[in-house]
Amino acid sequence: AQIEAAVRAVKGPPVGDRHVGTGGFTGGYGREDAAEHLAWANENILLSVQVETKSGIDSIDDIVSIAGLDMVQSGRGDLSYEYGVPGQQYHPTVLAAEEKMIKAGLDAGKLVSVQYYPIKDASQIPMLRGMIDRGVHALNLGIDLDVIDVYRRLLRDLVA
Numbered sequence: 141a142q143i144e145a146a147v148r149a150v151k152g153p154p155v156g157d158r159h160v161g162t163g164g165f166t167g168g169y170g171r172e173d174a175a176e177h178l179a180w181a182n183e184n185i186l187l188s189v190q191v192e193t194k195s196g197i198d199s200i201d202d203i204v205s206i207a208g209l210d211m212v213q214s215g216r217g218d219l220s221y222e223y224g225v226p227g228q229q230y231h232p233t234v235l236a237a238e239e240k241m242i243k244a245g246l247d248a249g250k251l252v253s254v255q256y257y258p259i260k261d262a263s264q265i266p267m268l269r270g271m272i273d274r275g276v277h278a279l280n281l282g283i284d285l286d287v288i289d290v291y292r293r294l295l296r297d298l299v300a
Contacts, residue, residue, distance in 0.1 A: 142189075143189055143203055143206050143209055144206060146187060146189065146209075147187060147206060147207070147208035147209060150185060150187045150208070151181075151182055151185065151187065151208045152178045152181050152182050153178065155182055155207060155208040156208055158181075160174075160177055160178050160181045186210045186211060186251075187208060187209055187210050187211070188210060188211035188212070188213055188251070188253065189203070189209065189211070189212055189213070190212075190213040190214070190215045191203070191212055191213065191214060191215060191219075191241050192214075192215025192217070192218035192219055192222070193218065193219075193222055194219070194222040194223060194237075196241075197219070197237045197240055197241060200212075200240060200241050200244040200245075201244050201248075203244075204244050204245050204247075204248035204250050205248060209250065210250065210251055211245075211250055211251035211252065211253060211277070211278070212241055212244075212245040212250055212251075212252055212253070213252075213253040213254070213255070213278075213280075214238040214241050214242070214253070214254050214255065216229040216230075216234050216235075216238055216255070217229055219234050219237050219238070220234050223237065238254065242254070242271075242274070242276060246274070246275050246276075251277040251278065252275070252276050252277055252278070253276070253277065253278035253279070253280060254271055254276055254278075254279060254280070255279075255280040255281075255282075256268055256271075256279065256280075256281065256282075257281070257282050257283075257286065260282070260286060260289060268281075
């Protein structure tokens with residue numbers, strides 16, 4: 141129900157209920173007719189959901205079957221709590237849940253995104269190559285705090 145509500149809010153008719161005006165930048169300030177702009181918006185506005193609950197994993201086949209949903213992303217951090225292994229993003233149970241999401245998304249023809257941290261752990265690079273080879277479309281390779289880690293290591297090495 142949450143995904144269907146998101147589709148209605150994000151996509152224009154006939155997929156959703158969002159009204160898309162042509163008076164703004166994306167509509168060429170009125171130079172594009174409404175039908176053209178609506179077609180453009182439905183083609184170019186991407187709706188992605190992060191699957192980070194056990195119930196989301198349990199119903200992933202239903203989720204990826206929803207028309208108007210473009211991408212699914214894993215949320216291993218939250219999944220680790222959901223599966224009773226808090227903070228263990230690489231626990232076999234969490235990775236199995238992520239794998240179920242990846243397979244369902246790819247089988248349904250959706251874009252699939254995962255997040256790994258090769259800046260913190262270079263041993264993840266082969267795993268990421270494997271994800272690419274399997275067809276995963278997007279790799280989020282860290283978070284903003286990773287930049288701080290890089291600088292900390294650089295400063296530590298310079299001081300040494």
